[in-house]
Amino acid sequence: MVTDTRLEAELRDLAGSVPDPELPVLTLAELGVLRGVRVDGPGRVTVRLTPTYTGCPAIEAMSADIERVLHDHGVPEVSVVTVLAPAWSTDDISAEGRRKLAEFGIAPPRAHGADGGPVPLTLSVRCPHCGSTDTELLSRFSSTACKALRRCVACREPFDHFKEL
Amino acid sequence: MSAALALGDDALVLSHRLGEWAGHAPVLEEEVALANIALDLLGQARVLLSLVGDEDELAYLREERAFRNLQLVEQPNGDFAHTIARQLYFSVYQHLLYERLAAGDGEFTGLAAKAVKEVAYHRDHAEQWVLRLGDGTEESRGRMRSGLDALWRFTGEMFQPVEGLDSPESGVDWAALRSSWLVAVTDVVERAGLTLPAGPQSGGWAAGAGRQGLHTEPFGRMIAEMQHLHRSHPGASW
Numbered sequence: 001m002v003t004d005t006r007l008e009a010e011l012r013d014l015a016g017s018v019p020d021p022e023l024p025v026l027t028l029a030e031l032g033v034l035r036g037v038r039v040d041g042p043g044r045v046t047v048r049l050t051p052t053y054t055g056c057p058a059i060e061a062m063s064a065d066i067e068r069v070l071h072d073h074g075v076p077e078v079s080v081v082t083v084l085a086p087a088w089s090t091d092d093i094s095a096e097g098r099r100k101l102a103e104f105g106i107a108p109p110r111a112h113g114a115d116g117g118p119v120p121l122t123l124s125v126r127c128p129h130c131g132s133t134d135t136e137l138l139s140r141f142s143s144t145a146c147k148a149l150r151r152c153v154a155c156r157e158p159f160d161h162f163k164e165l
Numbered sequence: 166m167s168a169a170l171a172l173g174d175d176a177l178v179l180s181h182r183l184g185e186w187a188g189h190a191p192v193l194e195e196e197v198a199l200a201n202i203a204l205d206l207l208g209q210a211r212v213l214l215s216l217v218g219d220e221d222e223l224a225y226l227r228e229e230r231a232f233r234n235l236q237l238v239e240q241p242n243g244d245f246a247h248t249i250a251r252q253l254y255f256s257v258y259q260h261l262l263y264e265r266l267a268a269g270d271g272e273f274t275g276l277a278a279k280a281v282k283e284v285a286y287h288r289d290h291a292e293q294w295v296l297r298l299g300d301g302t303e304e305s306r307g308r309m310r311s312g313l314d315a316l317w318r319f320t321g322e323m324f325q326p327v328e329g330l331d332s333p334e335s336g337v338d339w340a341a342l343r344s345s346w347l348v349a350v351t352d353v354v355e356r357a358g359l360t361l362p363a364g365p366q367s368g369g370w371a372a373g374a375g376r377q378g379l380h381t382e383p384f385g386r387m388i389a390e391m392q393h394l395h396r397s398h399p400g401a402s403w
Contacts, residue, residue: 051208053204053205053208053283054205054208054209054211054212054276054279054280054283055204055205055206055207055208055209055211056208057204084212084275084276084278084279085274085275085278085279086278087275087278087279087282088279089282138194139194139195139197139198140198140286140289140290140293141194141197141198141200141201141202141286141290142197143197144201145201145204145205145283149194149197163286165282165283
């Protein structure tokens, strides 16, 4: 087995810089879905990717984008494999990713409890428009499976909330 | 392999039924919610069926008798309350079952650990609607009661041990699963101001042999529609 950690780190940065197809303000690295990049041999690379939700249709676009970026970087053989375990969690979204989500108008997910248990319902979700914590749930499911639809009671604007998983 | 088929077919068939709501849901938020739940289930079905063989061939080219899903999930949508009753019965079952599979060390551990978090939202969605409809108007209460009653006889089948998950090593104690399910469903139904249906869950006139490939009449029509495009235009893409 050929190992070149410097090359792998470089390719990992490249793959990680690919924007998420549904939330283009985030990169795949910030979303936390890139699990690893391995150089299998000269010109042969395997990328491990995990879906946010099992049925997330964006995974195919992500795979194609990673392949294209690495091809353009001179890697002829790119294989993107999907891994399910350990399951992705919204806690895998980086601090920078959370900041970008809020800036984009999507309330970022709250952190899970230290025991990995469910998020306490008393923790409020802040309106990404006016900053009020007085917001209400309209629907547990929004434009994509990973988001819930909420409304700000203060400024009356509806907004998406990246719900905790 | 047979367990992957049983669980995969449950997810696939319910996903298709929920997809039938597209364009027909009572409000836009529910249109989106039901489609999202359907998508989660479809993703789970793809993983499970891929453990058995080619996912497309399994979904689109099998005959009715080769499907191993529960009869509950193939039942027609009915009105919204009827669909919510089916969601309550199934999502509580799936949540409890996948929790056990996720805690084990078998071939489904990875998928179950992932899916159980998705299903927790399906269960919450169903429970909130049962409470809202049961504790709503006379009309909504009546419809919720009818939905729960009509589907009750399909619930017994859920607790017949799935082949391949019937040994102690599988981590699933089916009798315990049944009692946990009954406690959880009773709690929601009673909080909604309703009572648990009185009829038998299985046996006698009650239904339940989907796991053996015996399905109810509406299932044939459902898969005719589901498989029509693929059978008419093999390999079609757009």
